[in-house]
Amino acid sequence: MASAQDLRKRIKSVTNTQQITKAMKMVASARLRKAQTKAEATRPYAEKIGQILRHISNSDLEGFSSPLLEVRPIERTCYIVVGADKGLAGAFSSNVLKFAMEQLHGKSSDTYRVITAGKKPRDSMKSRGIHIDKSYAGFSDKPSYEHARAIMHEALSLYERHEVDEVIMIYTRFVNSMTQIAQAERLLPIEQPQDEVKGEEYDFMPSAVSVLEALLPKYLEITVYNGLLQSAASELGARMTAMTSATDNAGELIDSLGLEYNKLRQSSITNEISEIVGGANALQ
């Protein structure tokens, strides 16, 4: 049985840990709110770009088809795996990794290319012996549009050089702070929206084809940006939940250690009293 001194030390250390997890929980929840607003703020842009794409798809392109829309037989795939830079976010990192490994399962290493965003997916995939073509890190909880552009630029050049025939992004969709879902989304080739839009015909300047050519990369960038933001919100949400339960667990541990310490203290006092009483009795 532990001595009273050991217990005191233990209680002190657990209290310190609790303070740290509490602070991390508060930081994560403040950042989560920011990340959520940011994810919301991209919606008008994404919707407008999608709307323009639909308008173009409905217009006459004189038989033009962008290579980005063209479906090739799939021999090689590029995976963009989006994850966290830091740990302490519960199962967040391992969920993304598990999902990514399922996608890669059974494929020989020359049929896929991997681009990672975030330190965790990079490190854990490397340690599983997967070759990573390009990795980005340092922005997992506060991505900017520039990061999305850089990632998409890399994937797009692989696609344009015919080194891969499709590009899939694996990221975590934010539902709420308790639920985040790891999922895959195909970026390339782009699926052209088929639904008819009502309203009048649009004119294009300089031409529908050149607008389309300029639009597609932007469409991809915003899709990746949205993925990064979703993943950032998910990471912070997962961290907040993980840190909340860590703080609660530390509290429980402190309570039970306190109980044990008090019992120990009481029994040693009882012991002492009985010794003194015994000693006094012997003197009489």
Place this chain on the structure above:
Amino acid sequence: MAEPMTLQIITPDAIVFEGKSTFFVGKAIDGQFGILPNHAPMIIALDLAPLRIDQPDGTSRELAVFGGFCEIEHNKVSIVTPDCQDPSSIDVERARRAKERAEGRLSNPTPDIDVERAEAALKRALLRLHVTKQL
């Protein structure tokens, strides 16, 4: 005079401008254009260029628009662009340094330099300097 059009500038991070306009001038990838109210529906691919917006009160303002698209529908204009900056928020010194850096890279290209990227950086720096009237 025709009813002024509603103009909205949307970037990935926010709606940076929302207001009325009686006339605006921008640059498409094949040249400059001006739009008056009640224009027919149209979609325009924009170049990196200053965008001049004439407001109903007679003032006009100029913003740096870094490419993107302009959609006109029913007197409602939406400009979607990866980035749009007001001259007051531009760091002139930084833009000037970026310009020099890009020019330096382009004048003695070494194999590890991405010419396309340097050109894009130069274009962005020039646009920033242009709208802040430093050029």
